[in-house]
Amino acid sequence: MLRVAVIGAGRIGKIHASAVASHPQADLVAVCDPIGTAAEDLAALHGAKAYKDADDLFADPDVDAVIIGSPTPLHAPQVLGATRAGKAVLVEKPVASDVESARALEAELETFEHPPVMVGFQRRYDPSIRRAKELADAGELGTIEQVTIVSRDSAPPPASYIAVSGGIFKDMTIHDFDEARFFIGDIVEVSAFGQNVLPELAETGDFDAAVVVLRGKNGAVASITNNRRCVTGYDQRLEVHGSTGSAIMDNWRPTTLSVNTKDASGTQQPYLDFFLERYADAYRNELTAFIDAINNGTEVTPTVADGVAALVVAQAAGESAHSGRTVRLDG
Numbered sequence: 001m002l003r004v005a006v007i008g009a010g011r012i013g014k015i016h017a018s019a020v021a022s023h024p025q026a027d028l029v030a031v032c033d034p035i036g037t038a039a040e041d042l043a044a045l046h047g048a049k050a051y052k053d054a055d056d057l058f059a060d061p062d063v064d065a066v067i068i069g070s071p072t073p074l075h076a077p078q079v080l081g082a083t084r085a086g087k088a089v090l091v092e093k094p095v096a097s098d099v100e101s102a103r104a105l106e107a108e109l110e111t112f113e114h115p116p117v118m119v120g121f122q123r124r125y126d127p128s129i130r131r132a133k134e135l136a137d138a139g140e141l142g143t144i145e146q147v148t149i150v151s152r153d154s155a156p157p158p159a160s161y162i163a164v165s166g167g168i169f170k171d172m173t174i175h176d177f178d179e180a181r182f183f184i185g186d187i188v189e190v191s192a193f194g195q196n197v198l199p200e201l202a203e204t205g206d207f208d209a210a211v212v213v214l215r216g217k218n219g220a221v222a223s224i225t226n227n228r229r230c231v232t233g234y235d236q237r238l239e240v241h242g243s244t245g246s247a248i249m250d251n252w253r254p255t256t257l258s259v260n261t262k263d264a265s266g267t268q269q270p271y272l273d274f275f276l277e278r279y280a281d282a283y284r285n286e287l288t289a290f291i292d293a294i295n296n297g298t299e300v301t302p303t304v305a306d307g308v309a310a311l312v313v314a315q316a317a318g319e320s321a322h323s324g325r326t327v328r329l330d331g
């Protein structure tokens with residue numbers, strides 16, 4: 001059994017903790033969080049140890065691997081602390097708060113032998129997105145020409161989260177940048193438009209909605225629509241359009257029921273509530289891939305290099321949204 005610890009007992013830390021605790025090849029052995037009783041509370045649920053300080057956790061010989069779900073600015077130093085202590089790492093997105101820190105992390109990791117480091121772009125492990133990718137790779141859709149991604153959160157995070165998040169492009173759209181890269185590869189041009197539609201987040205100084213257009217090196221174009229609030233639920237859609245076909249992922253509902261009455265036809269339940277529900281399979285599959293990489297030496301994907309590449313696009317999107325210009329990345 002792989003002995004896994006979770007760092008950060010917040011929204012995503014709780015999801016990872018329960019995925020580890022229910023995984024047949026892993027044990028949740030420790031939780032680390034310095035704030036209040038967060039670590040103790042989550043650890044107690046799963047019979048794990050609680051730590052306040054990540055360095056103490058890294059020194060624990062009974063931990064083989066860590067999942068880092070702490071606030072974004074802590075990711076890079078914690079990845080280095082864990083890998084230097086010989087622990088495998090699954091680090092949440094984004095790998096760092098800015099491109100420079102992410103590149104420094106990548107360069108530092110190349111200077112010593114360490115166990116696998118994987119980045120938490122869980123959408124690559126979502127069954128629908130994965131199937132679309134398999135079809136694209138098998139040539140079933142012909143040449144991929146356009147990718148359309150819609151990603152709207154059901155409710156915005158608190159302003160305190162946004163303050164350390166790095167901003168909408170590095171925090172939220174980064175999933176879409178990785179998803180776009182998954183289908184069209186390297187990105188060479190970025191055009192972004194930011195919006196402020198939520199008065200309660202006006203003081204954060206960040207955009208709370210955005211539309212971004214990306215051009216891939218191979219000529220394909222991806223468009224991304226984001227919003228931190230969607231009253232109809234967690235809106236996650238994808239269309240991969242190729243020269244001989246397309247793959248379309250619609251929103252998921254709790255059931256497939258379609259109800260007809262005298263007043264309306266085809267009425268369905270609202271979309272699933274949020275990422276916990278929508279990507280539950282993806283987080284489990286991601287964990288299995290992480291465990292396979294450690295136990296069986298299978299490919300680590302997405303890599304730190306993927307994390308850096310997505311951050312480069314995110315930074316360019318920020319520049320574009322503020323300047324009103326298209327940003328080129330190919331030279």
Ligand SMILES: NC(=O)c1ccc[n+]([C@@H]2O[C@H](COP(=O)([O-])OP(=O)(O)OC[C@H]3O[C@@H](n4cnc5c(N)ncnc54)[C@H](O)[C@@H]3O)[C@@H](O)[C@H]2O)c1
Pocket residue numbers: 007008009010011012013032033034035038054069070071072074092093094120121122161171275
């Ligand atoms: N992949 C996904 O779907 C997904 C979803 C949500 C969040 N995230 C990422 O996960 C990270 C955390 O997001 P969240 O929404 O869970 O935030 P959160 O604020 O709910 O949780 C963060 C937790 O980290 C703890 N923490 C603070 N300092 C710490 C330290 N020094 N060591 C360990 N823990 C510390 C906080 O007390 C808090 O409990 C962010 O980087 C975010 O981008 C990823």
